[in-house]
Amino acid sequence: MKKTDLTGLAAFVAIAQERSFRRAAALLGVTPPTLSHTLRELEAQVGIRLLNRTTRNVSPTEAGKHLLAGLTPAFTDIATALESLNTFRDTPRGVVRINAPRTAIQQAIAPRLEELARDYPGITLEIVADEGFVNIVEHGFDAGIRLGEDIQNDMRAVRISPDLRLAIVATPEYFQRHGRPHHPEDLVEHRCIGWRKASSGERYKWKFQKGENVLSVSVEGPLVLDDAYLMRQAALAHVGIAFAFEQDVAGHLASGRLERVLDDWCPPFPGFFLYYPNRRNHSVALTTVINLLRYPGLRAEQAAKQKPT
Structure with missing residues (x-):
């Protein structure tokens, strides 16, 4: 086979894994028509159809599945070999893709962007703001950011923020018209701004x-959102009571x-x-970003908690 076949094989692997020419x-940094042409040339060379194509879906044929199973370890080895060159550079290079909710981006990533750009100019950080919970492996992300309670067990996790607290808030005008809740169960009588999880609905x-008292309250109100910023804006517009970090x-x-209520019912909880x-093997660029974002106060907090009183 010709030397150019490696380009065709890489194109096939990308399409088969992404199940989309566009993605x-x-x-790969090419146009979909170029990628489609490259795949047609590969199929002509091997003499067999590798992908089933419809207007909505792309999936490997049985022959394509067989080829993908053989190529994936080989391309993984190639990527690992290329990544090993980072050990010979003064600073690491590479793209790191992260999926995170907007609040986590604002609190944990934004304050470190200047340091990342200054000290690691070879790293490109690609961030996708997403309030849902996606499979980072299937969607091609190197890492994700979520609250500790939402992380899957088969993932490794590094803390990147201090403890957080929720605040139950509304405008003074709202409380003047509707009164103030004094117990979480009072919220069922109020106009609350709901939040629907984007990933599960x-x-x-x-x-x-x-x-020792733990409560979960199903609130009702005139508005349901999936974005923390919009919830705060709705509260500021006197729509109702919202929860926020x-x-x-x-x-x-x-x-x-804004004014706060039920403060004594909102204890701290582990953050992002x-x-x-x-x-076992991660890119040097990802390791660098992990170390940069790692919460520096964690050890100090742990030591303070363990210190005898």
């Missing part, structure tokens, strides 16, 4: 804890635009974690 083309039950509404609380596949 595979974006991954499930309406989130507001969770509270005070000592304490840090995200600190300025509004200080200015008096960066998670990634539990594999």
Whole structure:
């Protein structure tokens, strides 16, 4: 076979794994028509159809599945060999793709962007803001960021934020018209801004804890969203009561635009974690980003908790 066949094989692997010409083309940095032409040339060379194509779906044929199974380890070895060249560079290079909710991006990633760009100019950080919970492996991400309770067991996780607290907030005007809840169960009588999980479609039950008492409250109201920023904006527009991360509404609380209730029912909880596949080999670029985002105060917090009183 000709030397150019490696390009065709790489194109086939990308399309078969992504199940999409468009996504595979974006991954390889070419146009979909170019990728389609490359695949047709490969199929002509091997003399057999490798992919089934419809207007909506792309999937490997039985022959394509057989070829993909043989090529995947080989291309993994090639990627590993190329990645090993990073040990000979002064600074690592590569693309790191991260899927994360907007709040985590604002709190944990944005403050470190200047340092990343300054100290590691060879690393390209590609961030996709997503409030849902995606399979990072299937969607081609190197890592994801979520709250600790949402991370799958087969992933490795590194803490990247301090403890967080929720704040139950509304405007002074809302509380003047509707009164203030004094217990979480009072929320069922109020206009609350709901949150629906984008990944499952499930309406989130507001969770509270005070000592040994743990409650989950199903709230109702005029608006249901899947974006934390929009929830805060709706609360500021007097729509109803919202929950938010304490840090995200600190300025509004200080200015008096929002007021807080049920503070004693909102204890701290573990914050955001960066998670990634539990594999032995990771790119130097990913390892660098992990170390950069790792929460520096974790050891200090643990030491403080263990210190005898």
